[in-house]
Amino acid sequence: MITQVILPQLGDTMDAGTISRWFKREGDAVKKGEPLFEVLTDKANIDVEATASGYLRKILYGENASAPTGQVIAYITTRADENLETFGATAPQETSIEPALPRENQGNGAPAAQTVGVSENFAPRRKPFVSPRARRVAQEFGVDVSQLTPTSKTGRIMEADVRNFLAQAKPGESFAASVTAEERSADFVQPLTGVRKIIFERMSASAREVARVTLTTEADATRLVELRAEINAQQAEMKFSFTDFFVLLISRALLNYPYMNATLRADGVHQHAFVNLGVAADTERGLLVPVVRDAQRKGLREIYLEVRRLSDAARSGKIAPDDLRGGTFTITNLGMQEIDAFTPMVNQPEVGILGIGRIAQKPAAYQGQLALRWMVALSLSFDHRVVDGAPAGKFLQRVKHLIETPGLVLL
Structure with missing residues (x-):
């Protein structure tokens, strides 16, 4: 057959x-x-x-x-x-x-x-594909990737394969392959293919076409930290992340500031009545931005389930293209990498993107006294051709207030 x-x-x-x-x-x-x-x-x-x-x-x-x-x-x-x-x-x-x-x-x-034409002599690459993360870790510890055995169904060597190899190695064992002096001096060339090529093209277009301006502020996230801990302690079914809360709060804020929940098209600026919130995800293959559709209608549980579904699909390589389309605004969270403020690139055709830094304890003024508070840096990049600085600042201020007083979303 x-x-x-x-x-x-x-x-x-x-x-x-x-x-x-x-x-x-x-x-x-x-x-x-x-x-x-x-x-x-x-x-x-x-x-x-x-x-x-x-x-x-x-x-x-x-x-x-x-x-x-x-x-x-x-x-x-x-x-x-x-x-x-x-x-x-x-x-x-x-x-x-x-x-x-x-x-x-x-x-x-x-x-x-x-x-x-006909692929009579076609033969796929015999060398296993090595993900960028796996290659970085291998280079860091001097591991020769040819010694590794891929465990994924796709035959790719992933970061986990490198770390498992390191965990099983004997103390003091050398992983480097025997190479000539000429090979040691040779540069590794990473081809611009696949997802990396898409990222290259889109980032280049954003830098070339968008009049990007970035505004930064700092929010006292102490109440948000306490609320998350309280909710997670009262039930074991779902362990909500800060990203889940940010999706909830920012989608509500966008409803009141439609000029930020917009996309730039050939016929003008489209201000949307719905919020399709892109959530940037770091994957083995590169940066992807899955979209939480109609985020303004979803509660915390629905957001939790959708974010997990999209994240798992993105990291496994099984995400559908439709899950990566139709965003109206994007958030990107580098808190896990211990980053504070940064300047995110606008994800065209959207007109704004919010960068979220780590939540860390810092001395801050609270009720007239100096106290340790959980603070988070926020970086809003926007297209100044479409949005002026003061309106963008008002939106960022609203996000700041919602993080500091999460109960405001109930009003």
């Missing part, structure tokens, strides 16, 4: 994708449900699972080749020796398709066609 491997439509607006990686080689055994290939959309890299068990007999679109959704890109057979021609599953004739373009290049005339 033969099964066609189809490039799926992973989002409502997706009409093509680029095959960034095959996890199996031609002739390899495949199990239904395991990651088969990775496709690059305009938002992220998504793992696509095999829909049948058998053998991957023919790959029609190799790595870095683009294909329209619904296109047959490979064949899986039940037996390793089945004749593909018997089922009419011969490779297609050479096909010209349009590669995915960066947003700034779309609509500027017809792009050059990319010719994708």
